[in-house]
Amino acid sequence: xxxxxxxxxxxxxxxxxxxxxxxxxxxxxxxxxxxxxxxxxxxxxxxxxxxxxxxxxxxxxxxxxxxxxxxxxxxxxxxxxxxxxxxxxxxxxxxxxxxxxxxxxxxxxxxxxxxxxxxxxxxxxxxxxxxxxxxxxxxxxxxxxxxxxxxxxxxxxxxxxxxxxxxxxxxxxxxxxxxxxxxxxxxxxxxxxxxxxxxxxxxxxxxxxxxxxxxxxxxxxxxxxxxxxxxxxxxxxxxxxxxxxxxxxxxxxxxxxxxxxxxxxxxxxxxxxxxxxx
Amino acid sequence: xxxxxxxxxxxxxxxxxxxxxxxxxxxxxxxxxxxxxxxxxxxxxxxxxxxxxxxxxxxxxxxxxxxxxxxxxxxxxxxxxxxxxxxxxxxxxxxxxxxxxxxxxxxxxxxxxxxxxxxxxxxxxxxxxxxxxxxxxxxxxxxxxxxxxxxxxxxxxxxxxxxxxxxxxxxxxxxxxxxxxxxxxxxxxxxxxxxxxxxxxxxxxxxxxxxxxxxxxxxxxxxxxxxxxxxxxxxxxxxxxxxxxxxxxxxxxxxxxxxxxxxxxxxxxxxxxxxxxxxxxxxxxxxxx
Numbered sequence: 095x096x097x098x099x100x101x102x103x104x105x106x107x108x109x110x111x112x113x114x115x116x117x118x119x120x121x122x123x124x125x126x127x128x129x130x131x132x133x134x135x136x137x138x139x140x141x142x143x144x145x146x147x148x149x150x151x152x153x154x155x156x157x158x159x160x161x162x163x164x165x166x167x168x169x170x171x172x173x174x175x176x177x178x179x180x181x182x183x184x185x186x187x188x189x190x191x192x193x194x195x196x197x198x199x200x201x202x203x204x205x206x207x208x209x210x211x212x213x214x215x216x217x218x219x220x221x222x223x224x225x226x227x228x229x230x231x232x233x234x235x236x237x238x239x240x241x242x243x244x245x246x247x248x249x250x251x252x253x254x255x256x257x258x259x260x261x262x263x264x265x266x267x268x269x270x271x272x273x274x275x276x277x278x279x280x281x282x283x284x285x286x287x288x289x290x291x292x293x294x295x296x297x298x299x300x301x302x303x304x305x306x307x308x309x310x311x312x313x314x315x316x317x318x319x320x321x322x323x324x325x326x327x328x329x330x331x332x333x334x335x336x337x338x339x340x341x342x343x344x345x346x347x348x349x350x351x352x353x354x355x356x357x358x359x360x361x362x363x364x365x366x367x368x369x370x371x372x
Numbered sequence: 373x374x375x376x377x378x379x380x381x382x383x384x385x386x387x388x389x390x391x392x393x394x395x396x397x398x399x400x401x402x403x404x405x406x407x408x409x410x411x412x413x414x415x416x417x418x419x420x421x422x423x424x425x426x427x428x429x430x431x432x433x434x435x436x437x438x439x440x441x442x443x444x445x446x447x448x449x450x451x452x453x454x455x456x457x458x459x460x461x462x463x464x465x466x467x468x469x470x471x472x473x474x475x476x477x478x479x480x481x482x483x484x485x486x487x488x489x490x491x492x493x494x495x496x497x498x499x500x501x502x503x504x505x506x507x508x509x510x511x512x513x514x515x516x517x518x519x520x521x522x523x524x525x526x527x528x529x530x531x532x533x534x535x536x537x538x539x540x541x542x543x544x545x546x547x548x549x550x551x552x553x554x555x556x557x558x559x560x561x562x563x564x565x566x567x568x569x570x571x572x573x574x575x576x577x578x579x580x581x582x583x584x585x586x587x588x589x590x591x592x593x594x595x596x597x598x599x600x601x602x603x604x605x606x607x608x609x610x611x612x613x614x615x616x617x618x619x620x621x622x623x624x625x626x627x628x629x630x631x632x633x634x635x636x637x638x639x640x641x642x643x644x645x646x647x648x649x650x651x652x653x654x655x656x657x658x659x660x661x
Binding site for chain 2: 108111112115116118119120122123125126138139140141142182183184186187189190191193194195196202206208209210211212213214215216217218219220221222223224239240242243244246247250265269273274275276278279300303304306307310311321322323325326337340344347348351352354355356359362363
């Protein structure tokens, strides 16, 4: 084979592989968004053929006969409260670890990082009995608190990584000008870290919105259920599923994450690489 | 710098996070260890039984199966995430145009709730009505199988979902490490006649070894957190063939109300994640040096 044709063959293989991967990654989600608009009958008989007709039926079903709106509202409330607390507590702790001077700051940082490796499942039984004792079962607090705690390590790591880039000279200058430790946080650290805050918000929103384990175990009333857990509502008696309605509900539930992702995707992936590349 | 040594300020900034984290994450681990030594249904009196829960575990065939299943689950998830993530990342570095678009699309599954993905794949795996994977099997001349109720296929089918979902994360981590490798070195090696494969194995992989290690740890930890997909797709079935430690623990504690026994399974999960902790701190030590 000549050099030229070999180069061409290589290029063809390259694009073939790229496109196959692209289809594997994108097809399921596209199919889902389309399936939400297809009649139930068609989904039952030939779910993977090209759609013949599109309908709003599934959305009408979920809005009139299910609690999808309540679930989405609950997920939204839990997400917003958790996110505010996550950003506040993790930026404060990271500031103390990265910029304030005290014995054992490195040890404390490591103590937080241990949390990165702990599976949620391990804490379910103790948290359940703990919440039961203080009457927190079936409250939003019972989901917010563990979510907050489990998201602190990764958020603190992101903030510490960023804060170490803020030169100590700026802080020293502020101290000479008479700023207190509190003033440095509110007037220097926070204004400078708006970008990092967006990254932390975007990354955590995905995790918090998508929580399953805590909502499943700690919440049992329909009024407080979140969307992840609520998605299994569409399984009827004898395990028969209303597929059309299920897909419509799934499509609705992933809408907020997709919106956040498409508007903040640079910030989100920045968080990933900030942790990984040094 | 007296201002920065202000003890009250240190406490003010550090304590809220420290307290929430300690109460919600660290204390429950200690409590799990305590619970694993008692016999308790959650309501009645607690009875100290020593290590007998663990002895029971060793004789519990379902536990042994969940444990080996869990190891296999971790392997499948890691191979998919790291393998495909790496291959795509390497391929992406050769792309001149449209890189952002491809990255964006690859990452989409990672931002969607596991439950949505799990429901979606349940219909892809379906036997009746025939799902996407069985249409494909038929197309290449294989018999359709009921993936999620098949003894052999259920576990890989469930693990593949989590593996597939987060490929995008590892693709991005690997990609941004790969492009940070100095292009001058690569160019010099190319001029010296090195093939692209040699470049990959001799220059690119060695220079991002740290990131590869970090990605392995992230993937391992993520796989250890697996719970929602098997819980939602098979509930551990058929006959515990896709049972992993977390789903078995959940059933023991919240269905059979055997808190002590459930906690002893939790302790086993902790031991597994300690391996992860050790790996991470070794990574940190290397970075400090």
